Amino acid sequence: MSNQEYQAYNPSVIEKKWQEIWEKDQSFEPKDDFTMPKFYGLIEFPYPSGNGLHVGHPRSNTAMDIICRKRRMEGYNVLFPIGWDAFGLPTENYAIKNKIHPEIVTRRNIEHFKAQLKMLGFSFTWSSEVSTTDPEYYHFTQWIFLKLFEKGLAYKAEMPINWCTSCKVGLANEEVVNGVCERCGGEVVRKVKSQWMLRITEYAEKLIDGLDTVDFIEKVKVQQRNWIGRSTGAEVNFRIKDTDDFIRVYTTRPDTLFGATYMVISPEHKLIDKYKDRITNYDAVQEYRQQAARKSEFERTELAKEKTGVELAGITAINPVNNEEIPVWTSDYVLSSYGTGAIMAVPAHDDRDYEFAKKFGIEIVEVVSGGDISENAFTDIETGIMINSGFLNGLSVKDAKAAVTKYLEEQGIGEAKVNFKLRDWVFSRQRYWGEPIPVVQCEKCGYVALPESELPLLLPNIDNYVQTDSGESPLVNLPEWVNTTCPHCGGPAKRETDTMPQWAGSSWYFIRYTDPHNQKELASWDKMKYWLPVDWYNGGMEHTTLHLLYSRFWHKFLYDIGAVPCPEPYQKRTSHGMILGENGEKMSKSRGNVINPDDIVKEIGADAFRLYEMFMGAFDQPIPWSTDGARGCYRFLERVWKLQKMVTDEKDVSKAHQRSVHVAIKKVSEDYEKMKYNTAIAAMMSLVNAFYSENSLSRGDMAALLKLLYPVCPHFAEELWQKLGLSGRMIHEEKWPEFDESKLALDEVEIAVQILGKIKLRINVPASLDRDALAEYALSNDSVKELIAGKQVRKVIAVPGSLVNIIC
RNA sequence: GCGGAUAUGGUGGAAUGGCAGACACGCUGGUCUUAGGAACCAGUGCGCAAGCGUGCAGGUUCAAGUCCUGUUAUCCGCACCA
Numbered sequence: 001m002s003n004q005e006y007q008a009y010n011p012s013v014i015e016k017k018w019q020e021i022w023e024k025d026q027s028f029e030p031k032d033d034f035t036m037p038k039f040y041g042l043i044e045f046p047y048p049s050g051n052g053l054h055v056g057h058p059r060s061n062t063a064m065d066i067i068c069r070k071r072r073m074e075g076y077n078v079l080f081p082i083g084w085d086a087f088g089l090p091t092e093n094y095a096i097k098n099k100i101h102p103e104i105v106t107r108r109n110i111e112h113f114k115a116q117l118k119m120l121g122f123s124f125t126w127s128s129e130v131s132t133t134d135p136e137y138y139h140f141t142q143w144i145f146l147k148l149f150e151k152g153l154a155y156k157a158e159m160p161i162n163w164c165t166s167c168k169v170g171l172a173n174e175e176v177v178n179g180v181c182e183r184c185g186g187e188v189v190r191k192v193k194s195q196w197m198l199r200i201t202e203y204a205e206k207l208i209d210g211l212d213t214v215d216f217i218e219k220v221k222v223q224q225r226n227w228i229g230r231s232t233g234a235e236v237n238f239r240i241k242d243t244d245d246f247i248r249v250y251t252t253r254p255d256t257l258f259g260a261t262y263m264v265i266s267p268e269h270k271l272i273d274k275y276k277d278r279i280t281n282y283d284a285v286q287e288y289r290q291q292a293a294r295k296s297e298f299e300r301t302e303l304a305k306e307k308t309g310v311e312l313a314g315i316t317a318i319n320p321v322n323n324e325e326i327p328v329w330t331s332d333y334v335l336s337s338y339g340t341g342a343i344m345a346v347p348a349h350d351d352r353d354y355e356f357a358k359k360f361g362i363e364i365v366e367v368v369s370g371g372d373i374s375e376n377a378f379t380d381i382e383t384g385i386m387i388n389s390g391f392l393n394g395l396s397v398k399d400a401k402a403a404v405t406k407y408l409e410e411q412g413i414g415e416a417k418v419n420f421k422l423r424d425w426v427f428s429r430q431r432y433w434g435e436p437i438p439v440v441q442c443e444k445c446g447y448v449a450l451p452e453s454e455l456p457l458l459l460p461n462i463d464n465y466v467q468t469d470s471g472e473s474p475l476v477n478l479p480e481w482v483n484t485t486c487p488h489c490g491g492p493a494k495r496e497t498d499t500m501p502q503w504a505g506s507s508w509y510f511i512r513y514t515d516p517h518n519q520k521e522l523a524s525w526d527k528m529k530y531w532l533p534v535d536w537y538n539g540g541m542e543h544t545t546l547h548l549l550y551s552r553f554w555h556k557f558l559y560d561i562g563a564v565p566c567p568e569p570y571q572k573r574t575s576h577g578m579i580l581g582e583n584g585e586k587m588s589k590s591r592g593n594v595i596n597p598d599d600i601v602k603e604i605g606a607d608a609f610r611l612y613e614m615f616m617g618a619f620d621q622p623i624p625w626s627t628d629g630a631r632g633c634y635r636f637l638e639r640v641w642k643l644q645k646m647v648t649d650e651k652d653v654s655k656a657h658q659r660s661v662h663v664a665i666k667k668v669s670e671d672y673e674k675m676k677y678n679t680a681i682a683a684m685m686s687l688v689n690a691f692y693s694e695n696s697l698s699r700g701d702m703a704a705l706l707k708l709l710y711p712v713c714p715h716f717a718e719e720l721w722q723k724l725g726l727s728g729r730m731i732h733e734e735k736w737p738e739f740d741e742s743k744l745a746l747d748e749v750e751i752a753v754q755i756l757g758k759i760k761l762r763i764n765v766p767a768s769l770d771r772d773a774l775a776e777y778a779l780s781n782d783s784v785k786e787l788i789a790g791k792q793v794r795k796v797i798a799v800p801g802s803l804v805n806i807i808c
Numbered sequence: 809g810c811g812g813a814u815a816u817g818g819u820g821g822a823a824u825g826g827c828a829g830a831c832a833c834g835c836u837g838g839u840c841u842u843a844g845g846a847a848c849c850a851g852u853g854c855g856c857a858a859g860c861g862u863g864c865a866g867g868u869u870c871a872a873g874u875c876c877u878g879u880u881a882u883c884c885g886c887a888c889c890a
Contacts, residue, residue: 219812226811229889251890264890307888331888338889347890351809369881375868421889539885547817578884601829615832617820621813623884629833630819631845636832638847682831689831752827757871759827802826805870 009641011715018715019121027122027732028072028080034530035739038075041068042510042570044539044547045083045130047502048109049090053116053626054587054598055595055613060576062610063619064538064710070672072123073707073736079531081128081513082117084110086147088502092433096465102433106133116597120606121714132505136514138435140457140522141504144439144554146449147561153199153632156447157425157728163191163471171234182744194496196428196437204228204420207552217620220544227545229421234405235340236414238263238274238317241325247271247317250339253349253381254408255400257321258389260344261357263328264309267292268336273310274459281315285330300662303690307333307356319344320413321404322390331356339419368397410421424430425550426465427501430473432465434499442486442493452485459499474671493663505713506547510534510569522563530567537570540578548573568781574675577621579613584624595625607713614677616713637716640688643697645725650698657701658743660690665739667707677712684708699726707737752803753784759803760787774798778806 014656022028046057068080086106096104110131117124121682130137148154166186181188200207208228211221233252240247248261265271267289276282288310309331316325329806333352334343347357349362354377364373369387371378384393391407392400403591408414429436438450438457450457460481475497476482486493508522514531517521522528539548548570555569580586581593588594600609612630617623619651648654653661664687671680674723687705691697711716711732721731746767751774752759763784765777775798778784788808795807 221883222812226886229886231889233890249890253890329830333888333890343890350890352890353887419889541867545885615820615857621821626820626833632833642847679831682822685831721861746817750827754827759870762827795870797826799826799871803871805826807870 004780008718011607011637012602013604014719015119015715017120017717019118021718021730022121022123022732023118023126026127028068028078028125029127030079030125031077033077034526037069037075038530038535039071039076039078040510040531040533040535041071041078041080042513042534042537043082044543045085045506045509046113046538047085047090048090048106048113049111050094050105050110052112053597055579055597055600056576057117058120058597058610058617059579059613060538060540061117061120061122062613062712063576063677064073064536065610065714066672066677067536069123069711069714069732070736072732073710075735078125079123079128079513080123081510081516082111082124082126082129082131083509083513085502085506085509086110086131086133087434087500087505089431089433091742092431092465097403101461102465103133107133114466115403117650119601120778123714128516130509130512130516132435135456135724136517136519138505140512141435141500141508142438142455142457142510143452144424144437144558145500145504146452147446147563148453148557149439149449150232151457151557151561153202153557154427155197155199156194157197158192159195159197160190160192161195161426162188174786180270191471193430195426196496198425198553199426200425200550201420203553203556204230204422205418207422207549210552210556214568214571214573216570219541219574220548220575221572223541223544224549225548227422230418231420231647232416232418234414235417236320236344236408237649238326238344239270239318240271240328241318241535243273243275245274246727247328247340248342249788250342251344251403253346254404254414255386255389255395255397256320256346256367257344257404258346258392259346259365260326261347261363261365262326263317263342264331264334264344264345264356265328265342266334266336267330267332269341271342272330275315278314279312281310281312281539285310285312288508307331307352307359307362309333309356309530311360315456320411321407325360328581329356335691337423338421347377347597349379351377351379353377367392371704377732402633423695425503425553427594428498429501430471430497431499432459432462432474434501435459435504436475437496437498437500439496440484440493442453442489442491444491445486445488445493447496448486448488448493452739456489467793473499475499482680495787503547503550507551508558508794510537510560511555511564514592522558525565533566533568534570534572536572538574538576540654541575544575561700574620575621577617577623580614580622580624582625582627587625595627600627600630601643604630604634605637605715607716608637611637611681611712617678619677619752621676636688637713639692640709640716641720643691643702643705644720646691646696647702647724648696648698651700652698653700653704654698656694657687657690657697659746660687661701661704662739662743663687664708665704665737666744669736669739672711678748680708681712695713699724702726704737706731707734749801751801753778753781753787754803754805755787756807757805769800771798771800774800775804778804 001526010716043064044059051353068078072078091102095105120708145154164181166184169183208225208230230254233250234254235248237246237248267425279285309329315328319326345353348366349368366373367387367389368378368384370384381397384394384397386400386504392403405416436457436459439447442448460478467474468476482495484495487806510738511522514527518524541659551569556567558564559567583593585591590687612633615633616629664683667683668680706717706721717731748764749767750762750764753761754765761783769777775796789808791808793808794808797805
């Protein structure tokens with residue numbers, strides 16, 4: 001019995017107490033000792049919105065906090081940083097609406113977030129805190145841009161953007177919902193603007209291949225691979241009859257070349273203009289092209305089901321393998337932005353071509369046997385055999401591909417080709433609250449980079465953050481800022497007024513964390529060399545093809561120019577499921593099902609809140625919130641709290657609980673690593689139930705439980721540890737417990753006895769029996785004998801520790 | 809249409825091919841209380857039972873929630889990528 005006076009569990013008091021101690025002692029600051037084994041745990045730094053933390057943040061943060069706290073107890077030097085992804089639209093919109101400078105809004109929001117995160121007791125490396133809006137930080141965001149520009153990976157191009165006709169504003173894709181403006185419901189059209197682009201496509205291959213070297217959860221890899229969309233095939237030239245010109249097509253099915261019965265080029269294809277004099281129905285073609293151009297993105301996808309198109313009368317092409325003359329069409333089902341903007345159509349073996357050919361009565365020639373082309377296109381590439389295909393006849397699809405590609409290359413009419421779906425990254429925003437792009441436009445020299453010595457190019461102060469009527473950044477209203485001189489020729493030049501997207505600052509923040517106040521470079525080489533790559537990065541699936549891909553791109557680029565020491569930024573990536581409202585729907589203000597972490601912490605404390613978020617269900621699955629469930633976790637902590645009244649003076653793990661304790665250590669240690677927090681917590685609950693069933697536990701038993709519980713409920717564990725005086729240190733300075741396999745053994749186990757696979761009874765047997773001994777033991781049991789009396793035993797399957805199945 | 813995931817009590821969910829429903833929530837009854845939305849104790853998949861039970865239909869196996877084939881529903885992502 002502890003001689004401490006018993007006090008009821010009061011989370012608000014002890015949480016505050018320990019947060020102050022940790023802060024005062026700098027308990028979680030990493031050491032400068034680079035000989036220690038390191039662990040770099042990372043969570044996506046939050047966007048400090050005005051709404052404050054939602055319940056999703058603590059789910060990811062607590063999960064990684066658990067890993068980091070455990071790592072420290074295991075002797076690792078741990079970096080677990082936090083910062084602010086603070087540029088971006090919502091802050092700017094708030095600033096516009098309330099006429100407050102976004103910088104002030106941002107500062108206020110960060111303070112609020114910080115207080116909330118501290119309230120939850122995360123063991124962040126606060127000394128590494130960064131904000132993307134800090135000039136000291138965006139200095140190097142701009143520096144990376146200069147490097148991209150220098151290497152030709154940043155370029156300016158005419159690109160269509162989403163334009164709200166009512167707000168007269170360019171919108172991000174995320175702001176366009178069902179073809180209308182998210183804010184005003186106005187019509188959104190495509191408007192061509194000159195935009196900064198980043199050549200991420202240059203890294204398509206590396207981004208795909210790099211996935212084989214990292215430990216990302218499979219669905220992230222699959223999604224990135226699909227997004228990058230590598231496909232292998234061939235480009236083939238089809239001569240336009242009576243000219244020297246070719247239509248060059250891309251196909252993944254060069255094996256079906258003999259089945260090409262027409263061609264389709266995109267409405268934007270240059271050859272249409274070039275041969276407009278030959279096209280006898282040019283008026284009709286022109287009208288179709290205008291129609292296609294007028295269609296908004298929304299309409300184009302809406303109308304995707306029904307194929308449309310116009311034949312280019314007067315133009316035909318020659319199939320290079322059989323010299324057949326085939327018609328050429330234009331249709332918007334062929335995209336100008338993919339491949340060569342032209343295809344050979346093989347209706348017998350492509351669903352889209354089939355549909356198109358059926359609609360317009362074009363010939364369908366079967367070249368792969370195995371299907372029924374009177375019903376459907378036959379697209380199976382595994383089983384088909386080539387027919388009607390000259391020298392390819394009799395080959396499998398796979399062999400035919402190889403054979404025809406070789407032939408094309410030998411004849412000089414085509415070649416193997418890899419294509420990607422990935423598009424270059426539109427990097428401009430006509431907005432105020434972002435990093436200025438450090439480039440000027442000179443009348444003589446064109447786009448010229450600022451010299452590095454002029455970085456950071458500060459975002460100038462401004463009174464009005466609204467875009468201009470023509471959709472330019474409000475920075476254009478600052479002539480004294482815009483008008484400058486060309487660093488190259490000294491002549492008059494204008495600064496770029498577009499700013500960078502929110503994804504810029506977040507593409508390299510994990511590098512900056514290793515050396516956040518370095519004025520000279522991204523981070524010092526020694527620090528990067530020690531800390532990078534991030535060992536474990538947890539975040540949301542919604543960033544898989546955005547932030548996660550962008551930052552891998554930047555990192556690979558930085559690696560290629562020798563600015564970082566490793567080719568991949570993240571060794572391991574995991575992902576948490578979303579927390580839904582209590583009604584099972586997505587949490588949102590409009591649904592009125594939002595749970596505020598402040599309210600929960602006020603009611604049950606941070607530890608119970610953290611505990612519940614980890615216990616509520618499988619970590620990677622979406623899960624509805626349950627306030628009752630959260631209260632249940634509070635009850636569990638109260639139950640543990642009350643254990644202090646039955647702790648004996650025995651120092652070691654008790655005989656009575658020895659097995660339960662070691663089972664729990666094993667289960668909890670393993671489950672934390674697998675992020676199976678729910679079952680880890682269940683194991684601790686079972687242990688507590690075992691303590692209660694004996695009405696007694698030793699100090700050693702309690703110590704083991706508290707160490708296991710500490711990563712999830714750190715304040716609680718620290719407090720009880722100290723209250724019971726379990727050691728002279730604080731619990732976070734303790735070693736992680738190890739389990740002893742030999743302590744897991746049982747003397748006797750209950751096994752099930754089955755007859756023909758049906759359970760008939762359960763018997764207790766010595767745990768040490770092997771397969772044969774167990775079978776024998778079971779057969780000699782009186783109750784079992786009764787069951788099989790008069791029957792012939794044909795076979796006995798015995799599984800030690802589990803069951804005996806008697807076949808008779 | 810393509811890709812991914814999921815499907816188990818009233819609810820959230822457990823279960824290396826080996827006793828389905830661990831651990832919780834909720835609910836029912838009880839104890840103690842001036843009181844209970846506190847605590848503690850007992851019960852709780854369905855069925856009176858024999859039995860039946862992991863979306864549905866088959867299959868493999870001594871044994872299937874788990875493996876295979878097919879199928880349905882829901883969620884997420886992509887959207888004519890040749």
